[in-house]
Amino acid sequence: MKKIITRFAPSPTGYIHIGNVRSAIYPYLVAKQANGTFILRIEDTDQARYVDGATTLIEDTLTWLGLDWDEGADKGGSDGPYYQTERKAIYLEWAKKLMAIGRAYADPTDSETIEKYRNEDNLKKVPYLYRNHRPVTTTEWQPGIPIRFKSDPKPRDWHDEVMGDLHAGPEVQDDIILIKKDGLPTYNFAHIIDDYLMKCTYIMRGVEYLPSTPNYLAIYEALGIEMPKIVSLPHILRPDGRKKLGKRDGAKSVTEYREDGILPEAMLNYLACLGWNDGTEQEIYTMAELIEKFDISKIQTSGARYDETKLLWMNGQWIRKIFAEQGIDELYSRTKNFWPESAANYPIEYRKQVLSIIYDRLKVLSDLKSMTDYFFVDPKINLDLIINNKFLKNFSESELASLLSTSIQALSSIESSDWDANHLQETLNQLLADTDKKPAELFSLIRLALSFAPFSPALNLTLNVLGRDTSLSRLNALRAAILNDGE
RNA sequence: GGUCUCUUAGUAUAACGGUUAGUACAACGGGUUUUCAUCCCGUCAACGCGGGUUCGACUCCCGCAGAGAUCACCA
Numbered sequence: 001m002k003k004i005i006t007r008f009a010p011s012p013t014g015y016i017h018i019g020n021v022r023s024a025i026y027p028y029l030v031a032k033q034a035n036g037t038f039i040l041r042i043e044d045t046d047q048a049r050y051v052d053g054a055t056t057l058i059e060d061t062l063t064w065l066g067l068d069w070d071e072g073a074d075k076g077g078s079d080g081p082y083y084q085t086e087r088k089a090i091y092l093e094w095a096k097k098l099m100a101i102g103r104a105y106a107d108p109t110d111s112e113t114i115e116k117y118r119n120e121d122n123l124k125k126v127p128y129l130y131r132n133h134r135p136v137t138t139t140e141w142q143p144g145i146p147i148r149f150k151s152d153p154k155p156r157d158w159h160d161e162v163m164g165d166l167h168a169g170p171e172v173q174d175d176i177i178l179i180k181k182d183g184l185p186t187y188n189f190a191h192i193i194d195d196y197l198m199k200c201t202y203i204m205r206g207v208e209y210l211p212s213t214p215n216y217l218a219i220y221e222a223l224g225i226e227m228p229k230i231v232s233l234p235h236i237l238r239p240d241g242r243k244k245l246g247k248r249d250g251a252k253s254v255t256e257y258r259e260d261g262i263l264p265e266a267m268l269n270y271l272a273c274l275g276w277n278d279g280t281e282q283e284i285y286t287m288a289e290l291i292e293k294f295d296i297s298k299i300q301t302s303g304a305r306y307d308e309t310k311l312l313w314m315n316g317q318w319i320r321k322i323f324a325e326q327g328i329d330e331l332y333s334r335t336k337n338f339w340p341e342s343a344a345n346y347p348i349e350y351r352k353q354v355l356s357i358i359y360d361r362l363k364v365l366s367d368l369k370s371m372t373d374y375f376f377v378d379p380k381i382n383l384d385l386i387i388n389n390k391f392l393k394n395f396s397e398s399e400l401a402s403l404l405s406t407s408i409q410a411l412s413s414i415e416s417s418d419w420d421a422n423h424l425q426e427t428l429n430q431l432l433a434d435t436d437k438k439p440a441e442l443f444s445l446i447r448l449a450l451s452f453a454p455f456s457p458a459l460n461l462t463l464n465v466l467g468r469d470t471s472l473s474r475l476n477a478l479r480a481a482i483l484n485d486g487e
Numbered sequence: 488g489g490u491c492u493c494u495u496a497g498u499a500u501a502a503c504g505g506u507u508a509g510u511a512c513a514a515c516g517g518g519u520u521u522u523c524a525u526c527c528c529g530u531c532a533a534c535g536c537g538g539g540u541u542c543g544a545c546u547c548c549c550g551c552a553g554a555g556a557u558c559a560c561c562a
Contacts, residue, residue, distance in 0.1 A: 011562050046561055111560075127489055128558080146560055163492070172490055172558080180560040187562045211491055211557040234493080235555080242554055277500060281510045300500080302493045303555070310499070310512045320525075361524040371523090391521070432520080443521035455523025 004036030006202045008062070008069070009191065011043045012054035015253035016061045018271065018306065019236045019245035020206070025272050026233065027204045028067045029294040039198055040072030042083045043191070045184040061254045065264050066287055079198040084190050091185035094193050094223070095147045095178045103222040104178055105134075106141035107148045131175045147179040149189075149219060156214045161231040162299045163207075168214040176215050192216060196225050204231040208244075231296055234275055235303040245306050257311075261338050261365025263322070266315040275304040284317055312363045319362050328356050338365040342376035350375075353465045357457040371453070375465065378474060379452035381481045386448055391440040397482050400445065404479040406435055407446055411463070412472055419468045424460040449478040 006027035010016065016024070031038035040062065042055055059073060071077025081087055098104035114130070121128040131151050141147060153170030160166050178189040185193070195203060210232055220227045235244035245251045257267055269285050278293040285293070323331045332352050343351055354375045361371060373379075386392050386400065395403070410431045414423055432442055443459050450471060456462050463471050 009562095013562080043562070049561065107560095114560090122488095125488075148560095166491080168491075174558090177560050182560080184560090186560070191562090205562095206556090207492070208556060209562090213491095232492090237555085239498090244555075274499070279501070281501075283511055304500090305498060307498050307512070313512055316525085358524090360526090363524090389522095429520085439520040441521080445521090447521060451522095453522085456521095457524090459521070 002201060003199075004031055004034035004202070005039065005198065005200045006031040006036065006204060007039035007041050007072070007195070007198065007200050008067075009041040009043050009194075010058050011046060011049070011187075012051060012058065013046070013049040014051050014054055014247065015057050015255060017245070017247055017251035017253050018257075019247075019251045021061070021065070021254055021267075021271050022236065022274070023205055023233055024062060024067055025065070025268065026231070026276075026294070026296075026299070027202065028069075029272070029291055030202060030204070030296065031070075032291045033294060036201075037070045038067070039077065039079075039200070040069035040075070040082065041194060041198070042073055043187060045084045045180075045187065045190060047182065047184070057253075057255070064258055065254070065268050084194070085184065087190075087194070088184060090197070091190055091193055092179060092183070095185075095189070096141075098149065098178070098222060099141060099147065101222070103150050103152075104147050105150055106139045106145045107135060107175075108139050108145050109133075109135060127171060129171075129174050131173075134175060143183060144181060146177050146181050148175045149178050149215070149222070151175050151215070151218055152222070153218075156217045158213065158217060158227070158230065160210075161202075161229055161296045162234070162301060163210070163232050166210070166213070172211065173214050173218055176212075188212065188215065189219065192219055192223070192225075195228055196223075200228050202231055203228045204233060207232045207234055231299070234300060236274060237303045237305045239306050239308065242303070242305075244303065259366075261362075261367065262311065262315050263318045263334060263365070265322075266311065266318040269318070270311045270314045274306070275300040275302075284314070284321065316363050319365075320360055323356075323359050328352050331355060331359060335365050335368060338368045340369045340373045340376060342373060346376055350465075357461040357465055361455070361457070374451040374453055374456070378470075378477070379450075381478060382452050383481060383485055385452060386445070386478075386482075389444055389448065391438070391444045392448075395441070397485065401479050401482045403435060403437070403442065403445060404449065404475055404482070407431060407442070408472060408475050408479070410434070411468075411475070414468070416468050419464065421460045421464045424463050428460060446475065449475050 008024040008027055010020075010024075028038050030036070040059070044050055055073065062069065069075065071079070072082040076082075095104055099106070117130070117133045118128045130148070131153070134150075139145065151173045153173040155167065155169055156173075157165065157167050176188050177186050179185050191203075213230065217227065237243060238245045238249050243249070254267065258264070265286070268287065268290070272285065272290050272294070273283070276294070276299050278295060278298060319331065322334070329352070332348070332355055335355060339351065354372050355368075358368070358371055362368065392400065410427055414427060428443070432439060435442060447456055447459055447462070450456070450462055450466060
């Protein structure tokens, strides 16, 4: 049984956006479920598009998602180096092999001439194929001259693990560039050599490579090496259309979602299940479950529209799942950078209490900023919120003030030591009975006095976390403001 | 334009010849002592079109239409 080896081979031209993370996730899952090796190879042969720091960005993203690579990049491994620029000599050697057997040639033709050929063909309305313009005289290769593959056009059939049996005619096979003028290989050539030397058993990449596969087939054949299994991944589509999602469409980087407070588990879960499912009705998957259940043959053949709403829903599910299964400490550890500034002055234990009563309202962790400020600073009194409240607008100011007085009296009768959620609920229930008010009326008033927020957790819990002193002082403050306003 | 790929509700998907076409998100309505959310219940909503094959087709075949990808010394 051959060891399963997969790879993620990004080009360091910027961040990893959500449109292409799946080509990292799936190979990782395939490798892990077979106890195989997952390689990170950096395809940095395009000097013009190279972006400084992109490799680090890519590594950070993978690490954040939990996609640890076994070999590659700076980590090393037995088949390195894993930066293509460092493998320059290897590609040249293989290109020379092809030249030696007459399957590649040095081509000094300049780009203007090539452009001319193309234009002529376009004008004649015949398909442009460079092999029809192949130089008749041979040139000896020397540095600075590109090397082209000498194609052998014929019908080709192959199998794609997702798309099934595919076929292409000779009309799409051409003399593609193997080694560029700058001495570096093209993707078309480099990935074939690398996958072979790194013993990759699967090539998982976007469907955009489908049309050039016949050319790759020809190179494999000429080289006499076996092609790994091909897994073409359908595109992730823009939310508003059918086009593939790309950076130009404002595709967010994975790290942007991290900054918004999306959990890596949710991101991974959502992306893995976009265009794949195991045939059951399961929606929430842990990494371990994905590794266990992932199945290439169940990858969808059509593109899938990216739907942020569902990602948000899934993030909420994960927030609750982590709280339920791993507890408040674990959930709290994920919230480090998401608290309002004012929270800094409060002890960790207090913040954990706040989190434990607010967490099921969070869609993203950054919601903490706007949802919890009244736990850390006294809210600004806004009488309009009281006057316009649909349950309170029929009360006169004196009625509101006396309702607050009664509430303050009842709540202050609770000793500090008894200020817990149960006692508070009992007191609130009693207060309801004594005042003969509806919950909507009494509770709205107290809730607003405490938070002046559009929403907040259950009243007894809010009172409990806020504490006796703060709660009473806020109620008093509102009462004073109402009386003051009435004069 | 050539070549290739794709096509189940608004979105993501299930079904692998026989089901009232299932599930989730979204939307809408309702319930859980206020709000927002969670949770629970319910409603709406789909097999692109046309031919075959078959007793029977979302499922198999052929056309068509629509959508997408690709035609670089980018990957």
